[in-house]
Amino acid sequence: MSSTQNEWPLWEVFIRSRQGLGHKHAGSLHAPDAQMAIQNARDVYTRRQEGVSIWVVPAESITASSPDDKEVMFDPANDKVYRHPTFYKLPDEVNNM
Amino acid sequence: MSETDKNLEARFEAYVAEEKKIEPKDWMPDSYRKTLIRQISQHAHSEIVGMLPEGNWISRAPSLKRKAILLAKVQDEAGHGLYLYSAAETLGVTRNQMLNDLHTGKAKYSSIFNYPTLTWADMGAVGWLVDGAAIMNQVPLCKCSYGPYARAMVRVCKEESFHQRQGFQVMLNLAQGTDEQKDMAQDALNRWWWPSLMMFGPNDADSPHSAQSMKWNIKRFSNDELRQRFVDMTVPQAELLGLTIPDPDLKWNEERGHYDFGEIQWEEFYNVIQGNGPCNKERIAARVKAHDEGAWVREAANAYAKKENEKRSKSATHAA
Amino acid sequence: MTEDQHIQAILRLGDDTLVLGQRLSAWCGHGPILEEDIALSNTALDLIGQARNFYTLAAARENQGRDEDKLAFFRSDRDFQNHLLLELPNGHFGDTIVRQFFFSAFALERYVFLSRQLMDAEVAGIASKALKELQYHWEHSAQWIIRLGDGTEESHNKVQQSIHDLWSYTGELFEADEVDQAGFEAGLLPNLELLRDTWNTRIDDCLQKATLQRPEDGWMQRGGKQGIHSEHLSYMLAEMQILPRTYPDASW
Numbered sequence: 001m002s003s004t005q006n007e008w009p010l011w012e013v014f015i016r017s018r019q020g021l022g023h024k025h026a027g028s029l030h031a032p033d034a035q036m037a038i039q040n041a042r043d044v045y046t047r048r049q050e051g052v053s054i055w056v057v058p059a060e061s062i063t064a065s066s067p068d069d070k071e072v073m074f075d076p077a078n079d080k081v082y083r084h085p086t087f088y089k090l091p092d093e094v095n096n097m
Numbered sequence: 098m099s100e101t102d103k104n105l106e107a108r109f110e111a112y113v114a115e116e117k118k119i120e121p122k123d124w125m126p127d128s129y130r131k132t133l134i135r136q137i138s139q140h141a142h143s144e145i146v147g148m149l150p151e152g153n154w155i156s157r158a159p160s161l162k163r164k165a166i167l168l169a170k171v172q173d174e175a176g177h178g179l180y181l182y183s184a185a186e187t188l189g190v191t192r193n194q195m196l197n198d199l200h201t202g203k204a205k206y207s208s209i210f211n212y213p214t215l216t217w218a219d220m221g222a223v224g225w226l227v228d229g230a231a232i233m234n235q236v237p238l239c240k241c242s243y244g245p246y247a248r249a250m251v252r253v254c255k256e257e258s259f260h261q262r263q264g265f266q267v268m269l270n271l272a273q274g275t276d277e278q279k280d281m282a283q284d285a286l287n288r289w290w291w292p293s294l295m296m297f298g299p300n301d302a303d304s305p306h307s308a309q310s311m312k313w314n315i316k317r318f319s320n321d322e323l324r325q326r327f328v329d330m331t332v333p334q335a336e337l338l339g340l341t342i343p344d345p346d347l348k349w350n351e352e353r354g355h356y357d358f359g360e361i362q363w364e365e366f367y368n369v370i371q372g373n374g375p376c377n378k379e380r381i382a383a384r385v386k387a388h389d390e391g392a393w394v395r396e397a398a399n400a401y402a403k404k405e406n407e408k409r410s411k412s413a414t415h416a417a
Numbered sequence: 418m419t420e421d422q423h424i425q426a427i428l429r430l431g432d433d434t435l436v437l438g439q440r441l442s443a444w445c446g447h448g449p450i451l452e453e454d455i456a457l458s459n460t461a462l463d464l465i466g467q468a469r470n471f472y473t474l475a476a477a478r479e480n481q482g483r484d485e486d487k488l489a490f491f492r493s494d495r496d497f498q499n500h501l502l503l504e505l506p507n508g509h510f511g512d513t514i515v516r517q518f519f520f521s522a523f524a525l526e527r528y529v530f531l532s533r534q535l536m537d538a539e540v541a542g543i544a545s546k547a548l549k550e551l552q553y554h555w556e557h558s559a560q561w562i563i564r565l566g567d568g569t570e571e572s573h574n575k576v577q578q579s580i581h582d583l584w585s586y587t588g589e590l591f592e593a594d595e596v597d598q599a600g601f602e603a604g605l606l607p608n609l610e611l612l613r614d615t616w617n618t619r620i621d622d623c624l625q626k627a628t629l630q631r632p633e634d635g636w637m638q639r640g641g642k643q644g645i646h647s648e649h650l651s652y653m654l655a656e657m658q659i660l661p662r663t664y665p666d667a668s669w
Contacts, residue, residue, distance in 0.1 A: 006193075007193045008398065008450070027180055027183055027249070027252070028183040028186070029179060029183065030450065030451075030452060032401065032564070033398070033401070033402040033405065039456065039556070039557060040452040040453075040456065043455045043456045043459050044179055044452060044455055047172075047173075047459070048256075064122065067124070145451065152445050152446035152447075155445060156439065156443060156656050156657060157659055157660060159664075160490075161465060161486055162469070165462060168442050168461060169458075169462060171458070172459070175446070175458070176455060179452065182451070267669075270668070274667055275664065275667050277667070278664070278667055383446070386447075387448065390449070390509065391453075391510065392449075393569070393571050393575065394449040394453075394572070395449060396569055397568025397569050399568075400572075401563070401568045404567065
């Protein structure tokens with residue numbers, strides 16, 4: 001019985017490691033539904049106190065940018081050096097700005 | 098191979114040579130993808146088959162503390178298997194396909210787990226030697242070229258170092274214990290030493306996939322290099338335990354700056370890989386049994402989720 | 418409540434959790450799916466941890482030079498006073514989940530009481546930590562009861578059968594003997610009649626969501642608290658205790 005279509009769906013797991021930080025991708029797992037996905041994520045990814053909050057997202061619901069578009073999407077930011085604070089040389093007297 | 102593929106491949110190889118990471122949706126040569134699927138799934142299978150020989154002693158752990166530690170450790174291995182299956186899934190293979198390959202004997206796993214765990218001291222020896230050898234293999238993988246595999250390995254390695262330490266501590270307790278405990282510890286070392294050395298795989302000259310994997314930064318050190326490093330690290334630890342490594346040829350080579358050691362029984366190695374180890378059949382039978390007996394459970398959860406989804410979409414339609 | 422009864426009450430808490438933890442840990446490596454394997458092991462670890470805390474406390478109170486391991490490994494089945502439900506073989510996943518479901522609903526309510534009582538602060542301390550764990554165990558088992566009950570026809574029938582098979586072991590949870598009675602009067606232990614009501618509400622609620630039938634109350638098995646066990650316990654202990662019994666002078 002090859003039951004690939006019966007496999008529990010894949011979920012991506014995001015963990016907030018402590019209050020004040022954003023959720024970060026921790027990994028993925030299989031679960032039949034969202035509630036079980038949360039429980040499984042707790043058991044799989046927070047066994048060592050790694051988290052205070054969990055998000056689970058069905059892997060198929062994630063829309064990703066295409067790697068083929070990497071250059072089109074991200075290279076144009078290359079020459080906008082003036083967006084970075086280090087671009088601006090200020091007199092030493094105001095170096096805390 | 099078309100001109101475009103050749104270009105892509107050349108770009109890929111240059112990219113990897115610069116120690117850059119490949120991510121799931123990036124272009125990669127088919128053979129790179131296949132090699133990774135094979136290696137990561139084997140690795141995942143090794144973790145979950147590896148739960149069995151140690152799981153064998155959870156019910157008989159000699160103290161409640163040891164019971165809790167061992168259970169936590171074997172549970173970690175389930176977690177490692179899960180991280181690794183997930184990493185392999187990013188390459189376009191499903192966990193069910195991988196499990197199917199394991200259950201039908203198509204996929205391999207580390208042959209060390211086809212040896213039996215006969216005494217409590219084996220919990221020490223497995224942690225100390227087998228996990229020690231595994232870490233030696235795994236630490237370089239944290240830097241491997243495939244992002245999801247490297248990230249899974251970072252997580253695995255963090256957790257593995259607890260495993261090796263607890264194993265060494267079990268050995269230390271036995272080695273400092275009663276005469277019977279010392280005998281138990283020596284006996285375990287006698288049985289696990291050579292299979293542990295075999296874990297690094299065939300000698301470099303006989304290792305078919307190694308060169309390509311090194312070029313792709315999937316493998317960073319050769320089998321023999323890692324094996325030597327393991328021997329050099331382990332011999333002083335055995336001395337500290339007051340145990341004797343079962344190899345009459347083992348001695349320090351001043352000139353090389355390494356320990357020399359005896360020849361591995363490769364005939365045994367290949368036989369265990371081919372299914373003739375003491376526990377090959379039991380290990381696979383146990384995995385197949387768990388999977389088959391769990392089928393109705395997995396199906397029930399799927400069926401329930403489907404019903405709930407239908408209910409939800411129905412009420413959504415009504416609301417609209 | 419005599420000092421002996423007080424210690425006995427603590428020991429029973431340890432026995433319940435150790436026996437169930439030992440049973441549950443046998444799932445490690447054999448679960449229906451990797452994710453669930455990990456979940457069951459987590460539950461087993463919680464229970465073994467609770468047992469260690471209760472045994473350590475009982476050992477300190479009796480002050481006879483025993484420790485958690487002496488209590489776990491050097492008492493015979495007649496000395497164990499766990500409920501019969503917990504020592505039964507694991508059966509299939511549905512059997513195990515139903516047992517978790519029945520026991521978690523009970524233990525959760527018991528810990529609610531134990532964590533609030535003022536008679537024994539150390540028991541209250543262990544119970545309030547365990548309470549959080551039990552809330553999760555309850556949630557986990559209830560989620561599964563609903564999925565198995567309202568899943569496929571096969572799963573429905575299987576888990577309904579498990580409920581029937583285990584039902585006669587639930588009566589003992591609420592049958593007070595002298596220790597329970599004395600503990601209740603002293604303010605240490607809950608009123609088991611009241612606890613039965615909250616247990617019933619939890620169980621009935623969830624069974625209804627799961628489209629499962631609650632069996633008729635009939636004859637109930639009893640004896641665990643008196644040390645008269647099923648045939649299964651002494652096998653379980655023989656396996657669990659073999660190393661310390663074989664090498665009584667060794668430390669591990």
